[in-house]
Structures are given as C-alpha cells and as structure tokens.
Amino acid sequence: MAERDDLLRSIAATTADYREGDLAAPTPEHVERWINQFDGLVQLPILREMDHVLKRTYFSRKGTRNFLSGLFQTEKLVGSDACAFWKGVKFLDIQGRGASQKEMLALFSKILEKQCGFGTDDCGADPTAFVYLDDAIFSGGHIRNDLTKWIANDAPDGTILHVIVIALHTSSYYNRNKVAEAIKASGKSIDVKWWRATELEDRKAHTTTSDVLRPVAIPDDEVVKAYVAAMRYPPSLRAAGNVGGNGIFSSDAGRQLLETEFLKAGVRIRQMCPNLNQYQRPLGNMILETLGFGSLIVTFRNCANNAPLALWAGDPWHPLFPRTTNSDTSMKRFMAMLAKDVF
Known part of the structure; x- marks a missing residue:
C-alpha cells in the first residue's frame, strides 16, 4: 500500500490549489474516493498514469503566474x-x-x-x-x-x-x-x-500522434459497445504505439489504460447523471458526435468540460475536479485572493 499512498499524496499535492478559496484543498482521501469508483485491478495503474499526466497538464497558480511573468x-x-x-x-x-x-x-x-x-x-x-x-x-x-x-x-x-x-x-x-x-x-x-x-495536437487527421485521449479499440464492455452502436458514425480510433508530441503520457500502455477506463466510466456516468446534455460525451464535451474531446488540461481555476466526464462529472459520481459554472462566484473568490496578495 505504500506506493498507493504515495501516489494519492502526490496527486493531491500537484493539484493542491485547485479552486483554492472556493473548495477545500484536495486531500489523499479525496483522490482515494475518486479512484475507488474504478475496478480494483486498474486503480493503482490509473493512479500511476494520472500522477505522471497531471504533472504535465495541470496549470497551477504558480505556473500560470510564471507564464504571465514570462509573457510580460x-x-x-x-x-x-x-x-x-x-x-x-x-x-x-x-x-x-x-x-x-x-x-x-x-x-x-x-x-x-x-x-x-x-x-x-x-x-x-x-x-x-x-x-x-x-x-x-x-x-x-x-x-x-x-x-x-x-x-x-x-x-x-x-x-x-x-x-x-x-x-x-x-x-x-x-x-x-x-x-x-x-x-x-x-x-x-x-x-x-x-x-x-x-x-x-487533437485533429482527426492526426489522431495517432495526438495529445488527447483517443482509444485504439472499443473495450469489450457491453454498456460501451451499446453506446458506440447507437452513434450515427463509427468513432475514429487511434493506431497504438504513440504517446503524442508533448509526451503527456508515460507510455502507450499508460495512455491506453486511461483511454479505456475513462471511456467505460464516462458511458456509465452518462447513464447515472441525468443533467448531462447530448454534447457531454464520455471523454469530454464536443459538438461533433465522437467519443469526446479528450483533453487532460486542468487549471487551478477550473476544469474544462472538454475533459473526460470521469474527471469532473458530479453527483452521484465523485469528481476529481469539481467544476464551477458560476462565473460570478468564481470571480469574487479570485479577486478576494488577489486582495490578500495570495499571488
């Protein structure tokens, strides 16, 4: 359990300032509750890959400030x-x-x-x-x-x-x-x-070398297969063997794990969460009928709905990154932090 505990702590630490001042700081217990919604055999591998990915796709408050300082x-x-x-x-x-x-x-x-x-x-x-x-x-x-x-x-x-x-x-x-x-x-x-x-990279013509979640195959899962069968067009699948130009994923095996498990979870989330609209696909919001946008970019201020449902969808699912759609509340919280010179 030592590795699992270390990964829970590491993910919580990487995302420590997510919606700071608006939500309680992420804890290992919060990450544990999220990962426990997946099948037991894949929980540790998902934690390993997410720990790797979030270190490359999570833009913290400090990282954002560094970007703006460089921009200046x-x-x-x-x-x-x-x-x-x-x-x-x-x-x-x-x-x-x-x-x-x-x-x-x-x-x-x-x-x-x-x-x-x-x-x-x-x-x-x-x-x-x-x-x-x-x-x-x-x-x-x-x-x-x-x-x-x-x-x-x-x-x-x-x-x-x-x-x-x-x-x-x-x-x-x-x-x-x-x-x-x-x-x-x-x-x-x-x-x-x-x-x-x-x-x-996320263009259809460059699916194989993309930096987003694009499954290589449809999982042998009856619920997922039924969801895909109901689509008007078959989804575009990725050829295995590539982690994308930005090196977000630790390996193709790690990438395929997230693609498969987040797709399976996303289809089930769509069944259990009645308030999702038709464009909120299993792997993220997208107007075109696909499996989803598949982005893994998250900032300290919010998680885009273009990310997989498994990361942000709410009750009864427990999200790793609860989203806010109230821009007024978000702005008041942010300005209060600035007034205290948190940045």
Missing part, C-alpha cells in the same frame, strides 16, 4: 521596452461566458503594477494593438463568438490583435479560420497573431 518580457512580442509596449495596448474584456479572461487580466494587472507602476485598465488610451488574454483554447467556439462580435462592432480598421493563451488545441483552427472570415466580411484590415506556450 517576451521580446518577440514586446520588443526592447516591455512597459512601453503594454502601456500602448488595449486589453479586451469581452468574454461572453465564464470568468477566465477577467481572472487572467486581474493577475496580469498585478504583474504590470509591480513591473511598470500601472495596471491593465490604465493601458491603451490610444491603442497601438489589442490583446485577448485567456488561459486555454479547446475547440475555439467561445473565442470565435467573442471575436466575431468584436470585429463586426468595435474593432478599428488597420489594427493588430494578439490572442494569448497558455494552451491551445490544434483543432481550434476551424474556429480560428472563422475569425479570419469575420475579418474579411467586415472589410477591415486586422492582423491576428496567435500566441501560446503549449500546443496540443
């Missing part, structure tokens, strides 16, 4: 005078859903205040460029909606827009192209530059 002085973006660059840009606060943009702006404002003596609200009186800052892009649907409205209604002609996130999934190219189409339709000249620290 990225010479390719800001040139030789960081304060002058940031003073000249206007930060967009146009997110239609959620609080991630407001929270990222509040955190970056703290960095600007420390480094330059002004915050994000003091910038862009006569903007030389615009900045859309967020934590991650999954399918890109939200950012498409935000930016197409801004382009049509408020964006000036002949400007630059910097879209900056920690992580970006490549399949978002479809919605990024829709942003380009909106610019063309507007008749304006807007140069969009996309910036990210990490890019995760």
Whole structure:
C-alpha cells in the first residue's frame, strides 16, 4: 500500500490549489474516493498514469503566474521596452461566458503594477494593438463568438490583435479560420497573431500522434459497445504505439489504460447523471458526435468540460475536479485572493 499512498499524496499535492478559496484543498482521501469508483485491478495503474499526466497538464497558480511573468518580457512580442509596449495596448474584456479572461487580466494587472507602476485598465488610451488574454483554447467556439462580435462592432480598421493563451488545441483552427472570415466580411484590415506556450495536437487527421485521449479499440464492455452502436458514425480510433508530441503520457500502455477506463466510466456516468446534455460525451464535451474531446488540461481555476466526464462529472459520481459554472462566484473568490496578495 505504500506506493498507493504515495501516489494519492502526490496527486493531491500537484493539484493542491485547485479552486483554492472556493473548495477545500484536495486531500489523499479525496483522490482515494475518486479512484475507488474504478475496478480494483486498474486503480493503482490509473493512479500511476494520472500522477505522471497531471504533472504535465495541470496549470497551477504558480505556473500560470510564471507564464504571465514570462509573457510580460517576451521580446518577440514586446520588443526592447516591455512597459512601453503594454502601456500602448488595449486589453479586451469581452468574454461572453465564464470568468477566465477577467481572472487572467486581474493577475496580469498585478504583474504590470509591480513591473511598470500601472495596471491593465490604465493601458491603451490610444491603442497601438489589442490583446485577448485567456488561459486555454479547446475547440475555439467561445473565442470565435467573442471575436466575431468584436470585429463586426468595435474593432478599428488597420489594427493588430494578439490572442494569448497558455494552451491551445490544434483543432481550434476551424474556429480560428472563422475569425479570419469575420475579418474579411467586415472589410477591415486586422492582423491576428496567435500566441501560446503549449500546443496540443487533437485533429482527426492526426489522431495517432495526438495529445488527447483517443482509444485504439472499443473495450469489450457491453454498456460501451451499446453506446458506440447507437452513434450515427463509427468513432475514429487511434493506431497504438504513440504517446503524442508533448509526451503527456508515460507510455502507450499508460495512455491506453486511461483511454479505456475513462471511456467505460464516462458511458456509465452518462447513464447515472441525468443533467448531462447530448454534447457531454464520455471523454469530454464536443459538438461533433465522437467519443469526446479528450483533453487532460486542468487549471487551478477550473476544469474544462472538454475533459473526460470521469474527471469532473458530479453527483452521484465523485469528481476529481469539481467544476464551477458560476462565473460570478468564481470571480469574487479570485479577486478576494488577489486582495490578500495570495499571488
């Protein structure tokens, strides 16, 4: 049991600041309750793989702050005078859903205040460029909606827009192209530059080398087989033998374990949780009818519904990462933490 106890402690420690100030800090007992929902024989292997994965996909408060601190002085973006660059840009606060943009702006404002003596609200009186800052892009649907409205209604002609996130999934190219189409339709000249620290491959054409959960086979499980049989089209399966370009998984065997067990759990969760909509697939929210988006990115502020249901779905399932959909509560909690200089 020593290894199991060590893994429970390690996962709790990696995710220690998840929704801090909003939820009790994760404990080994919390992780234990989550893993006990899986078959006994796979519990220890799942813990091993999740301990490895979360060290690469969980963006802590400190990690996010480090990203923003690095962003502040990225010479390719800001040139030789960081304060002058940031003073000249206007930060967009146009997110239609959620609080991630407001929270990222509040955190970056703290960095600007420390480094330059002004915050994000003091910038862009006569903007030389615009900045859309967020934590991650999954399918890109939200950012498409935000930016197409801004382009049509408020964006000036002949400007630059910097879209900056920690992580970006490549399949978002479809919605990024829709942003380009909106610019063309507007008749304006807007140069969009996309910036990210990490890019995760999730396109259908690159399933085998992807960085998300894409099973190699349908498990020999009657409930899963019935779910797949009810799909209009057969799911795209991955060829075995690849852990993806970002090395998120410890091995292909470890990856296949998560793909299989999270798929099985996700199908059962859909049966037991009546409030899930049709797009909340076993491996994560996705408009297209697939087994799910399959992302394993989690930030200290929330878990996206594009992650497998096994990570975030609620009662009667016990989630490893309980999600919040109340952006007002999230923002109040975040600002209270900033006021106490937690960051």
